[in-house]
Amino acid sequence: MPQLVQSPSATPGPAEPSSALLDGLNPRQREAVLYRGPALLIVAGAGSGKTSVLTRRIASLLETREAWPSQILAITFTNKAAGEMRERVRHMVGHASDGMWISTFHSACVRILRREAEVFGYASGFTIYDSGDSRALLKRLVKQYEADVMGLGVANVAARISKLKNELVDAETFSRSVNLSDPKEALFLTIFREYSRALQAANAFDFDDLIAQTVYLFRAFPHVAEPYRRRFRHILVDEYQDTNHAQYALIRELTKPAEGIPAASLTVVGDSDQSIYAFRGADIRNIIEFEQDYPEATVVLLEQNYRSTQTILDAANAVIANNFDRKPKNLFTAGGAGAKIVGFTGYSGHDEAQFVADEIEQLHRGGMEYRDIAVFYRTNAQTRALEEILIRSAVPYRILGGTKFYERAEIKDAMAYLIAVANPADALAMRRILNTPKRGIGQVTETQLANLAERNGITFREALRHAADLGVGPKVAKAITGLSDLLDEATAMTAPPAEDAAPIPVFDVLSLLMQKSGYVDALRASRDPQDEARLENIEELLAVTKEFQRNNPDGLLIDFLTETALVAAADELDDSSGTVSLMTLHTAKGLEFKAVFLTGIEEDLLPHRMSANEPGGPSEERRLFYVGITRAKERLYLSLAMTRNSYGETSVSAPSRFLAEIPAELIDWRQSPGMTGPGAGSRAAGSLSWSGGVGSGPAAQKPKTEWTNRVTGKVRDNGDLELAIGDRVRHDDFGEGRVQAITGTAAKRIAEVQFDTAGRKRLLVKVAPIVKL
DNA sequence: ACCAGGAGGTTTTTT
DNA sequence: ACCTCCTGGT
Numbered sequence: 001m002p003q004l005v006q007s008p009s010a011t012p013g014p015a016e017p018s019s020a021l022l023d024g025l026n027p028r029q030r031e032a033v034l035y036r037g038p039a040l041l042i043v044a045g046a047g048s049g050k051t052s053v054l055t056r057r058i059a060s061l062l063e064t065r066e067a068w069p070s071q072i073l074a075i076t077f078t079n080k081a082a083g084e085m086r087e088r089v090r091h092m093v094g095h096a097s098d099g100m101w102i103s104t105f106h107s108a109c110v111r112i113l114r115r116e117a118e119v120f121g122y123a124s125g126f127t128i129y130d131s132g133d134s135r136a137l138l139k140r141l142v143k144q145y146e147a148d149v150m151g152l153g154v155a156n157v158a159a160r161i162s163k164l165k166n167e168l169v170d171a172e173t174f175s176r177s178v179n180l181s182d183p184k185e186a187l188f189l190t191i192f193r194e195y196s197r198a199l200q201a202a203n204a205f206d207f208d209d210l211i212a213q214t215v216y217l218f219r220a221f222p223h224v225a226e227p228y229r230r231r232f233r234h235i236l237v238d239e240y241q242d243t244n245h246a247q248y249a250l251i252r253e254l255t256k257p258a259e260g261i262p263a264a265s266l267t268v269v270g271d272s273d274q275s276i277y278a279f280r281g282a283d284i285r286n287i288i289e290f291e292q293d294y295p296e297a298t299v300v301l302l303e304q305n306y307r308s309t310q311t312i313l314d315a316a317n318a319v320i321a322n323n324f325d326r327k328p329k330n331l332f333t334a335g336g337a338g339a340k341i342v343g344f345t346g347y348s349g350h351d352e353a354q355f356v357a358d359e360i361e362q363l364h365r366g367g368m369e370y371r372d373i374a375v376f377y378r379t380n381a382q383t384r385a386l387e388e389i390l391i392r393s394a395v396p397y398r399i400l401g402g403t404k405f406y407e408r409a410e411i412k413d414a415m416a417y418l419i420a421v422a423n424p425a426d427a428l429a430m431r432r433i434l435n436t437p438k439r440g441i442g443q444v445t446e447t448q449l450a451n452l453a454e455r456n457g458i459t460f461r462e463a464l465r466h467a468a469d470l471g472v473g474p475k476v477a478k479a480i481t482g483l484s485d486l487l488d489e490a491t492a493m494t495a496p497p498a499e500d501a502a503p504i505p506v507f508d509v510l511s512l513l514m515q516k517s518g519y520v521d522a523l524r525a526s527r528d529p530q531d532e533a534r535l536e537n538i539e540e541l542l543a544v545t546k547e548f549q550r551n552n553p554d555g556l557l558i559d560f561l562t563e564t565a566l567v568a569a570a571d572e573l574d575d576s577s578g579t580v581s582l583m584t585l586h587t588a589k590g591l592e593f594k595a596v597f598l599t600g601i602e603e604d605l606l607p608h609r610m611s612a613n614e615p616g617g618p619s620e621e622r623r624l625f626y627v628g629i630t631r632a633k634e635r636l637y638l639s640l641a642m643t644r645n646s647y648g649e650t651s652v653s654a655p656s657r658f659l660a661e662i663p664a665e666l667i668d669w670r671q672s673p674g675m676t677g678p679g680a681g682s683r684a685a686g687s688l689s690w691s692g693g694v695g696s697g698p699a700a701q702k703p704k705t706e707w708t709n710r711v712t713g714k715v716r717d718n719g720d721l722e723l724a725i726g727d728r729v730r731h732d733d734f735g736e737g738r739v740q741a742i743t744g745t746a747a748k749r750i751a752e753v754q755f756d757t758a759g760r761k762r763l764l765v766k767v768a769p770i771v772k773l
Numbered sequence: 774a775c776c777a778g779g780a781g782g783t784t785t786t787t788t
Numbered sequence: 789a790c791c792t793c794c795t796g797g798t
Contacts, residue, residue: 277788438775444774567788587786608786647782
């Protein structure tokens with residue numbers, strides 16, 4: 001009989017959930033929703049409806065009054081998934097859902113840490129360092145100790161520290177096991193220690209700390225953990241196969257029984273075939289050994305797939321069967337076989353990209369929305385060729401992840417101003433803005449300020465107030481004081497607002513900082529053409545702060561900083577955007593699209609060359625391929641190129657071993673590996689029915705968060721090239737052709753050209769490599 | 774203190 | 789091919 005946890009309602013037991021909650025579920029799914037007990041493992045194959053099951057499980061707990069919303073903690077993989085789950089639960093049970101915690105591991109930990117920071121020597125306004133910040137900090141240390149000559153480069157040290165933290169090994173724990181007679185190890189320990197010290201001094205946590213320090217907090221201060229243990233009676237974790245040891249330990253801390261508090265009920269959902277994050281410490285044993293860890297656990301297996309055609313599932317099953325270290329599992333569907341998988345081998349990455357662009361256009365003409373199409377790749381470097389061709393072909397697209405908005409220098413600058421206000425202890429942010437824009441404060445002055453702070457045991461920020469004692473020139477002293485005063489002014493704006501007054505919007509704070517610091521003026525005055533794009537990006541950031549305030553009327557500066565620090569690549573996906581989505585295979589996890597293009601299916605790329613050294617490397621790469629395949633609902637395309645450019649060199653590539661694992665009869669090779677023949681990559685297209693320009697459609701209705709993407713890219717610019725119907729043109733790749741139609745206006749002008757040998761193409765006039773004849 | 778030009782490293786995947 | 793960092797000149 002299911003064990004009942006303390007019920008908040010007066011009714012003796014759980015009521016039967018309404019049938020709506022169980023509508024359309026198969027018996028396994030139903031069991032996963034209804035089972036009650038201390039621990040439940042849902043082994044959910046790709047596309048088996050696990051999100052729906054998880055959502056309904058939560059809704060049923062609320063509906064039957066077995067749990068208050070506040071007793072539920074659900075962990076998802078992305079913020080976007082969290083938001084969607086919250087919406088769906090709300091839709092089912094209404095505002096009874098308010099008060100649940102549905103978030104990612106990182107967001108949940110930040111929330112806890114901001115509340116409890118004072119307990120262990122931090123302030124609640126701590127900064128979250130992203131990997132770039134960590135590297136910047138480590139770079140100084142590596143240089144200071146000349147560690148790179150011993151083979152301790154920044155990347156190396158950063159990776160090792162991250163791994164250790166994910167195993168809950170801090171510098172002190174590490175010092176007990178390290179072999180100090182090895183000078184390299186001793187040096188690494190020193191850097192690890194210094195790095196941890198610097199983080200603490202800056203009142204900052206890096207990504208790994210967010211989890212590890214929460215675990216430490218709970219273990220070291222049981223009275224802090226107690227209210228959380230008491231509160232969260234039902235904990236649900238999605239994508240459990242990708243949890244690392246620290247995350248595992250956190251869940252363990254929250255679920256274990258304590259004085260007067262029974263163990264919380266734990267539900268985990270996962271699929272070991274989709275484990276793709278071993279490189280960042282994900283431990284597949286967490287799921288494999290779940291039944292040992294939680295002896296009373298029940299396991300429910302979901303194998304029926306509701307996403308893909310049988311053809312796609314057959315390919316996926318065949319591929320994953322080659323991983324020997326797994327429990328056999330076969331996905332099946334009640335739907336039909338569907339279309340064959342399409343294969344294509346290009347001569348080059350460009351040729352492959354052209355195939356992708358052509359097929360996307362074909363699908364679109366056939367009635368498929370751009371937003372239902374995705375292009376995946378193993379490495380971010382592969383986006384170059386794809387992007388170039390998609391721009392030329394006027395296919396609206398969006399890249400998820402990659403060079404992120406928040407990693408751009410001008411955005412980091414602006415954020416550093418905000419951080420300097422929110423967290424005065426953060427010397428990294430302070431140093432960044434000290435001479436940005438240029439105020440004549442150089443290296444020498446910066447060092448003097450740092451020394452002053454060190455000598456007097458004050459923060460870098462505080463040292464600015466004593467510029468007069470520095471012995472610098474009056475001009476420099478005035479610059480320092482000016483910056484200090486500006487930060488004080490901004491700080492005053494963020495002071496807690498009076499009773500029931502709204503806080504001053506982040507927008508106002510940022511705009512004050514950007515104006516009065518002279519940052520925008522410097523960009524405006526610059527003659528560097530890139531600075532125009534930078535200025536636009538600053539404006540875009542200001543728009544983001546506006547948007548933030550709209551969504552969070554009571555949001556404080558610190559909330560804004562938290563939100564922006566934790567955006568994941570997949571969070572950027574916008575279902576209403578009307579664009580094709582480009583992303584890495586890792587980012588694709590958990591998503592689904594009607595049509596999927598898997599590109600670069602080559603040896604050394606997938607599996608990636610670097611994976612050969614990693615233990616279990618090839619298996620993990622195969623799972624990555626499996627994840628990619630199973631994202632497709634209706635159409636799947638596999639493409640590769642015979643040559644590929646890397647490091648500016650062209651190298652010959654070989655088809656991936658994984659291709660041979662797919663039964664041949666499932667693939668329709670348009671151009672198979674090893675087969676050649678000029679022109680095959682540019683087949684003639686059918687009739688055209690393109691309506692409107694790129695800017696029209698859903699994208700134009702919504703003020704999208706778009707930033708100037710191509711700051712540096714040497715995009716060809718044909719200027720005001722005038723084309724009329726009937727003109728002859730020559731294209732670098734397609735040869736000569738005749739213009740059939742012109743649509744769109746200005747920069748979005750699109751020409752439809754019938755080429756003599758390459759077929760009919762749509763080209764963005766402004767950037768296509770064409771000349772008028 | 775600032776800038777231009779050149780050398781050298783870089784690409785696996787991410788919160 | 790591209791980007792970051794270092795150097796030497798102003």
